[in-house]
Amino acid sequence: MKNVNTNVIVNVVVVVAAVVALLALYVFAPVCSGHLELANGNMAPMRCFFTGKVCALISLIAIIAAVTSVVTKKPATVILVCLGVAMVLMTFETPLSIGVCKSAEMACVTTALWLRICGGTMAVAALAGAVLNPTRKRAE
Numbered sequence: 001m002k003n004v005n006t007n008v009i010v011n012v013v014v015v016v017a018a019v020v021a022l023l024a025l026y027v028f029a030p031v032c033s034g035h036l037e038l039a040n041g042n043m044a045p046m047r048c049f050f051t052g053k054v055c056a057l058i059s060l061i062a063i064i065a066a067v068t069s070v071v072t073k074k075p076a077t078v079i080l081v082c083l084g085v086a087m088v089l090m091t092f093e094t095p096l097s098i099g100v101c102k103s104a105e106m107a108c109v110t111t112a113l114w115l116r117i118c119g120g121t122m123a124v125a126a127l128a129g130a131v132l133n134p135t136r137k138r139a140e
Contacts, residue, residue: 006129006132006133007069007070007073007075007129007133008070009129010075010080010125010126010128010129011066011067011069011070011076011129012066013121013122013125014062014063014065014066014080014084014122014125014126015062015063015066015067017062017084017118017119017121017122017125018059018060018062018063018066018118018122019059019063020114020118021055021056021058021059021087021114021115021118021119022056022059022060024111024114024115024118025052025055025056025059025111025115026056029107029110029111029113029114030052030107030111031046031048031049031051031052031100031107031108031111032046032048032049032101032106032107032108034046034101034106046101046108047098047099047100047101048099048100048101048106048108048111048112050098051090051091051097051098051099051100051108051112051115052108052111054090054098055087055090055091055115055119058083058086058087058090058119059087059118061083062080062083062084062122065079065080065083066080075129075130075133076126077126077127077129077130080122080123080125080126081122081123081126081127083119083122084119084120084121084122084123084124084125084126085119085123086119087115087116087118087119087122088115088116088119088120088123090115091112091115091116091119100112
């Protein structure tokens with residue numbers, strides 16, 4: 001087990017979490033398909049639709065960053081942690097994020113749970129990889 005490269009393990013975990021997030025968004029826990037009627041009579045998608053699109057983009061960027069990290073053999077800890085935290089934050093209603101529907105009966109609540117789990121897994125894996133990296137500089 002001594003020859004196992006921590007960077008590869010971390011990036012495999014990040015790719016798996018990102019793929020699970022994409023699967024959740026489009027296969028087993030998609031966002032709700034509801035629309036809102038605007039004041040002018042037009043219909044617009046609910047905000048969970050846009051949260052799903054942003055989280056799909058975050059997942060794709062995380063996959064690209066993880067694969068690039070394996071190919072170049074340089075850890076991408078900061079970007080992977082930021083992407084994981086961004087995915088989690090997108091599911092909450094804050095000034096920095098979009099959020100999901102407030103109704104507990106909507107399907108997007110399940111999607112938000114999956115996105116929070118996947119984003120948290122990405123961030124924790126990247127942080128663990130930084131701590132367990134045998135080549136990192138340590139204070140003496």
